[in-house]
Amino acid sequence: MFSLKNEIPNTVMGIYKIRRGDCTEDIGVVIEGVKVLSNLDCVILAFIMLFGLIYALDLSFPDNLKYTFEFIQKILMNLEGHRLNAKIQQLKIKLFA
Structure with missing residues (x-):
């Protein structure tokens, strides 16, 4: 339990x-x-x-949630949104296309 x-x-x-x-x-x-x-x-x-x-x-963000936290920080909260790694950049393009 x-x-x-x-x-x-x-x-x-x-x-x-x-x-x-x-x-x-x-x-x-x-x-x-x-x-x-x-x-x-x-x-x-x-x-x-x-x-x-x-x-x-x-x-630091926990390793197993790094990309989740990075997505929230950079895409949803628009903090440091100009510095995106490749995975987050591709997701941003797909979301806002």
């Missing part, structure tokens, strides 16, 4: 949401196995806070 307490120490970077039935009990951010933020109002806010922490703490 999935247990948040067991998974947090193994999480490099992530967002968690704890639900009990239809109610959300907690939404937060984990970085390097530590809950750094909790009791956030929504997953969108958790995502924005995670990106803010990545920049403020000068963290």
Whole structure:
């Protein structure tokens, strides 16, 4: 069975949401196995806070999510959009064609 307490120490970077039935009990951010933020109002806010922490703490994107984070940063948020790697550039061309 999935247990948040067991998974947090193994999480490099992530967002968690704890639900009990239809109610959300907690939404937060984990970085390097530590809950750094909790009791956030929504997953969108958790995502924005995670990106803010990545920049403020000068963290690298996790290897397994590197391209996902890079897409969000450069295409959706238009940050450093002029410096795209080949994969992201091709995706941008397909999306906006």
